[in-house]
Amino acid sequence: MRMRLSNDEALFRQEIRQFFSTQIPEDIQERSAAGETREPDDIAAVQRILNEHGYAVPSWPTAWGGRDWSPVQEHVFLDEMHLAHVPEPLTFNVDMIGPVLCEFGTDEQKARFLPGTANLDIWWCQGFSEPDAGSDLASLRTSAVRDGAEFVVNGQKTWTTLAQHADWMFALVRTNPDAPKRQKGISFLLIDMRSPGITVRPITLLDGSVEVNEVFLSDVRVPVANLVGEQDHGWTYAKFLLGNERTRVARVGVSKNRLAQAKRLAGETPAGRGTLLDDPILRARIAEMENELAALEVTLFRATSGDVDQAAIASILKLRGSELQEQTTELIADIAGPTALAVDGPSDEIPRWAQRSIRSYLTQRKVGIYGGSSEVQRMIIAKTLTGR
Amino acid sequence: MDFTLSREQAALRDAVRELYRRSYDIERLRETATADRGWRADVWRSLADTGILGLAIPEDLGGAGAGIVEVATVMTELGRVLAPEPVLDSALIPADLLLRSNNPRQWQETLEGIASGELLGAIAHEEWGDRWPHRAIATSATETIDGWILSGSKRLVKHGDVADFYLVSARAGDDVAVFMVDGSTQGLSRTAFRTPDRRRGAHLLLEKSPATLIELGDPDAALRRVETLEQVALCAEAIGSMEEALRITTDYLGSRKQFGAALVTYQALAHRLADLHVLVEMARSMSLYAVAVVEDGAGETRIASRAALQVCRSARAVGHESIHLHGGIGVTEEYVIGQYAARLMAIEARLGGALEHLQQLASGIDSYDKVALG
Known part of the structure; x- marks a missing residue:
């Protein structure tokens, strides 16, 4: 040991x-x-x-x-x-489509896409979620109908992260609506975002940022050469792709930085005769979070050295990691206190971190929702415990 | 980084597991808990034969020459089966303190007695008004022409009801020192008590009791190191108890049916199980972390506090929820799950408690920027 x-x-x-x-x-x-x-x-x-x-x-x-x-x-x-x-x-390039193409792509697809994907000459977005297919991804309805050497794609994707910058989308589409199991009729397509029939509508989040989008696909023609793997087998590749996130989701380093920042900011915030960092209740809250973060980091180490149940580990890391990301942003909003009320105006009056703090906290609530909500993760964990 | 056990360590784990599988079932455990001293002499002999009682004593002093990883491995298995034998209190801790003395060879006979199971030790450190990490030590030590004598009272001596010798902290003038006191010596009286987890202990009264000084370079530091070892070992024990409590609870929810379906199919309950599993994994991580750090030669109290805080948080939740998820039988004396909850509460109380460890950690948060391991 x-x-x-x-x-x-x-x-x-x-x-x-x-x-x-x-x-x-x-x-x-x-x-x-x-x-x-x-x-x-x-x-x-x-x-x-x-x-x-x-x-x-x-x-x-x-x-x-x-x-x-x-x-x-x-x-x-x-x-x-x-x-x-x-x-x-960009996780869509590095963790998602790259490994999928390396594993399941044709030689031609690899040669065409991989170098540009690694160098970010191609910016990928992920066309998975739909308005009626969130956690229950397999209920997606965007259809792709074969027409000669092309698929004709119709439907809507949503929560498509950074699609406004994207050159290409990898998408799950339904190619066989009559398949006996919903998962069996899905295919994995690469779609050029410049194709006619694609409309991207940005969605503004609570901090004013534009990160996600709705993507409408109307009679979009996609060459059959852009099908990854076999038709109707897309679910397999999607599962492979999602399994690749694993340890990255914990974002221990990000939360560490934020906690260190919280301590600095609390130490600079006057309160009574001292600073906010003198407050024993705040100190206890920070110490508790630091400890939880340390426990998460060791768990991450254990995961990398194989000493933990592999079936549950990704979910444990996602669940705890997102809780801590939420709590640390919440902490910074609390440290800002009333100074969080001015969201613009001069930064020498109210520093920018304080101006941003509440809206950042509200927006960061996304981490417990995306990539399988915390409740979905709990179900996965419970399943590994009970075997049902 | 590596958290896997060596082949020898895994074999040790399996040996302890097997020894207890042969020795106890729930019924036997309950009988034993209500019997006089609350544990079995025959199992104690088996533990001695397996090398567990002298685990961390060097081989040339009669022990197995193992380290903290082995100690923690054994403790986790003891925790898993709620083993009542006082391995930590009567053997591992007293041996650890004696081994920190300037000349451990001076205590060879005692150490051999511990390893062979013939001698039961106990640490008598805590006094009225003490609460971890504060130790007042009002017991006084006086040097006479016939040697040292101790006067004062020590309380909450774990398994002090049957100890053959006590390692007693006392104040000689301003200096803290540690003394060996024979269990049958004059002027020593003990009042036994029972614990909520069916273990035993005693309060001690020392009235001019003859004692032998244990030469320690820095007695304060040695006592702190022993405390750290105790905390790390208790954390490891708690991991075993938590894992087993969670396993029992999961099985129960899988077999118990209400409204025509197994309880585990109800999402509200499944989510509670999942949260417990996460907490147990976090506690296991911090326990392993503390073990690995001590193994690397550092014995920083902050590291033990990190592990203790997480273990306290997780242990409370696991004990609390395991009872609730069992329903009524969770509150009965005859069903085992409540005993796990009781043991976990007792471990928390012994560790110093979440509040105290959180205070320790909170007092240090501005001495570093980013929280770091190591």
């Missing part, structure tokens, strides 16, 4: 820390730390730097730029990235 990193792992951490501190432009890190990352520019700039140094897609097969890292190395890389306030790579 060994908690510390091995010598090799510690050297690896040094190397990665060095890389992030010297190669990523400071202004990108500063904007990220302040929650003001410029999309798509900052994300694309970082991804190209990563790609230049061979760090763009470490978890892919080595033939396509992967690094064959151990789970511990993958964790260390991500952790250092968070701690250095480097915006995360």
Whole structure:
């Protein structure tokens, strides 16, 4: 039993820390730390730097730029990235469509899409959720009907993250409405977002940001060559894709940064004769959250070293990770207190973090909802316990 | 990083598991708990034969020469079966303190006695008004021409009802020191008590009781280290109890039917199970973390507090919810789940409690920026 990193792992951490501190432009890190990352520019700039140094897609097969890292190395890389306030790579490219194409794509699809996906020359979005298919994804209704060498796609996707920047969408579509099981009639299609018949309507979130969109598809023609794997087998590829998120969802580093920020801000906030950080109740709340975060981080380590039930681990990390992300943003709103009331105006009067705090907290409530809500995660966990 | 057990450690775990599988069932456990001292001498001998009682004593002093990983592994198994034998209190902790003395060889006979199961020790540290981490130590030690004598009272001595010797903290002038006191010595009286989890203990009164000084370089530090070991071991024990309580509860919800369906099919109950599972995993993580840190040679109290806080939180929830999810039989003395809840409450109380550990951690939050492991 060994908690510390091995010598090799510690050297690896040094190397990665060095890389992030010297190669990523400071202004990108500063904007990220302040929650003001410029999309798509900052994300694309970082991804190209990563790609230049061979760090763009470490978890892919080595033939396509992967690094064959151990789970511990993958964790260390991500952790250092968070701690250095480097915006995360676009998950749709790196964690989702890339691995799916590597595993199930044709040679032609791999050659056509993978290099651009790794370098973010292609910005992907994920066309899964629909107005009537949220947690119950298999009830999706967007249809694709074969017409010669093309599919004709009709329907609506929603909650499509960053679709406003997307060049391509990977989508689940229903190709066989008569399949005996709903899951059996779904196919996995790659759709060019410039195709005629696609309309993207941005949805503004509670903090004023535009992150998600509705995507309407009306008689969109998609070449059969853009079908991934076999027709009607898309559900298999979707499950493979979702299983790839695993450890990333905990976002321990992000919550760590936020708690450290909370302490700094509380220490700068006058209260009575001292600062807010003198308040024993606030200190206890912070200490409790720090401890929960430490427990989550060790659980993450255990997951990477295989010492935990693999069926439940992704759900445990998602559930706890999102609770802590919500709690830490809530904490910052509480520290801002009445100063959170001015959401604009001069920042020398009310600092920008305080102006943003309530709206950020409200928007961050999304993490317990997306990627399988907390209740869905609990059902999965209960299932692994009871076997039913 | 590596959290897996070596082959030897896994074999040790299996040996303890097997020993208890052969020794106890629920009925036997209940009989034993109500019998005189609350545990079985024959099982104690088996534990000695398996090398458990001298687990962390070096081989040249009569023990098995193992470390904290093995101790924690054994404790988890003891917790799983609610083993009543006082392995930690009467053997592991007294041995640990003696081994911290300047010359452990001086205590070879005692250490061999612990390892062979012939001698039961106990730490007598706590006094009236003490609450972890505060230890007043008002018991006085006086050096006479015939040697040291101790006067004062010690309370809540775990398994102090049957100890052959006590390791007693006392104040010699301003300095804290630790003494060996024979259980049958003059001027020592003990008042036995029972605990809510059917264990035993005693309060001690020392009236000019003869004692032998245990030379410790820094007695305060040694006592703190022993406390840390105790906390880490109790955390590991709690993990076993929680895992088993959750397993029993899950089985129960799977078999018990109401309104024509197994209880586990009701989402409200399934979600409560899931939350418990998450809490047990978090506690297991922090317990392993504390073990790994101690194994690396650091014995920082903050690390033990991190584990203790999480274990207290998880233990409370598991005990509380396990009873509720069982319904009425959860509150009965004859059904085992309530005993798990009682043990978990007792462990919490012994650990120092969530409040105290949270206070410790809260007092240190501005000494670092980002919370970090290690």
